[in-house]
Amino acid sequence: MTELGIGIGWRPEIAEAVEGLSGVDWVEVVAENICAGHLPASLTRLRERGVTVVPHGVSLGLGGADRPDPARLAALGEKAVALGAPLVTEHIAFVRAGGPLTATPRLEAGHLLPVPRTRDALDVLVENVRIAQDALPVPLALENIAALLAWPGEEMSEGRFLAELVERTGVRLLVDVANLHTNHVNRGEDPARALSELPVEAIAYVHVAGGVERDGVWHDTHAHPVPEAVLDVLADLASRVSPPGILLERDDDFPPAAELAGELGRIRETLTDAAPRRDAASGGGAPRGRAVLPRPAPAERGPAAGTALLIGAEARVSGGPMPAAPASRDGDSGGARQRLGLAQASLLSALVAGTPVPEGFDSRRLGVQSRALAAKRAGVVAKVAPELPEILGTDFRRAFLGYARSRPMTGGYRRDALDFAAHLLVAGRPEDPAARQRLTRWWEDRSGSRPPGRATRLVRAARHALVGR
Structure with a gap:
């Protein structure tokens, strides 16, 4: 397993601060x-200093009903190669639903949504993860997500769901202790139970937020200081495994660099304080938690063209690749x-x-979500198209939320x-x-078209009225 050390999420807004922080061993960048x-340039400079950079994907939707998009997988793999990354990470979530599989409109969530912890969902996830593992040039680790709502009729706890995923695929885990805390508050789930059920030796790294x-x-939010409750979950994890x-x-x-340095310091202190408990509990043996998984021979991975790269990447991971567990429940997944x-299309359509x-x-939790x-849509659109809030001023957010209520996202944030x-x-x-003229020019410059004329507007309005009945 690659020893990464202490790191921070690299974002353009804090690139200079990240470069200036001492004791940062690695950074993670949102792949998209x-x-x-x-x-x-900042990432290039960090790499030249020997700082490891890991791409973290948010759009694969491996927990969705469709098989992973080959183009998205290829793009993620290319970024891993360009960064010289020892692994890539993604989420156990779905981000879109509908389409040909369900004969319903394709919808985009614009956010990570929880997968039901059922046998059906696990079987689909296992197959999707194997497809991703075969396509990617470096090992894959998957993150548990935060959730505002729970699926009815779930058949497994989060820890058991993740443990079986690891057993069946050999995938590594990115354990987000802030998400475990979130699910404790929102869903009444015990973080200690989740940690006790996890195969802790499969952990690639940990998120704190x-x-x-x-x-x-x-x-x-990832926009507030790390609270003590999250550090407590980190301490529990660190008392089980390093x-x-x-x-x-x-x-x-984003706070000043000094505050970021202070948060990193608190994380280091938490790890240091937990070490004696871990050493006392383990007695020098295996980590606490579930028993160490058997290590069957790894399955073949990746296309032949990427074999040399894969071997080089896995050579950087001490102990070799995580094993691919024997296949089970792998009949027709249709x-x-x-x-x-x-189920996912129905939920996303309601949302x-x-x-x-x-x-x-x-229904209350669905409303919150x-x-x-x-x-989130409004916030991201304001970032990818900063001219819109500039043109619309204080009316931007109200106007966008009104638009979003009846118009789901179907093609990503720039299309939105x-x-x-x-x-x-x-x-x-x-x-x-004047503002309308500026907006018109902005739209024309980016769409390559002219805004619809009066006749087109009337037809669209009539069509919208008929659909809404």
Whole structure:
């Protein structure tokens, strides 16, 4: 297992601060925010200093009903190669639903949503993970996510679900202790139980992040200081195993470098304080938690063209690759995929398109999640298209949330920004002629088209009215 050390999430907004922090052994970068052929200068400088860079994906949706998109997998692999990364990471989540599998409209969540802990979902996830492992040039680790809601009829605890995933695929784990805390507050799940059920020797590294509680719901914001409760979960984990790597995540509301350094210091102190308990509990033997998994011979991975690269990458991981466990429950997955697809499409449609709440879900929690998704959409659109809040001013957020209530995202955030602008122009907004002219020029420059004329607007309005009946 690669020893990463203490790291921090690299973001453009804090690139200079990250470069100046002492004691940072590695950084993690959101894979979708970089291009393999044009890496940010800051990352290049860090690599030249010997700092490891790990790409962290957010859009594969390995927990979704569809098989992984080959193009997304290829892009993630290219970034791993460009960064010389020892591994890549993703999430146990679904991010889109619908489409041909369910004969329903394709919808994008714009966020990570929880997978039901059922046999069907696990079977689909196992097959998707194996597809990803075969396509990627370096080992894969998967992260447990934070959730505001729970699926009805779940058959396994989170720890057992993750343990069986590891047993069947040999995939590594990225354990987010902040997400374990989030699920404790929001779903009543005991972090200690989850840690006791995990195969801790499969941990590749650990995420630590902050959040905030509002009206009894914990929001995993990555925009607040790390609370003591999250550090307590980290201490519990570190008393069971010495994690190969720890990473501080911060995605918004970035503090001064001194505060980031202080948070890294608190993480180091937590690890140091937990070490004696770990040593006393283990007695020099295997880590506490579940028994060490057997290590069958690894399955073949990756295309022949990537074999040399794969061997080189795995040589950097002491102990060799995690094993691929024997296949089980691997018959025709079509039925499981369709059942999972219909369930996920129904939930996502309720969250982003206002359709009825599926049976068994908490309607209040669904409302909280729906508002959170819309707020995230607004925030990300403001980042990828900063001209929109500049043109619309204080009306941007209200206008976007109104647009999002009836128009689900179908093609990513940049497409969403264009669709939002077109929606405003069709409605004759903004009312200020100068602002409307600026918005028109912005839309034309990026879409390569002219805004729809009056006749087209009338047809679209009539069609929308018919669909809404």
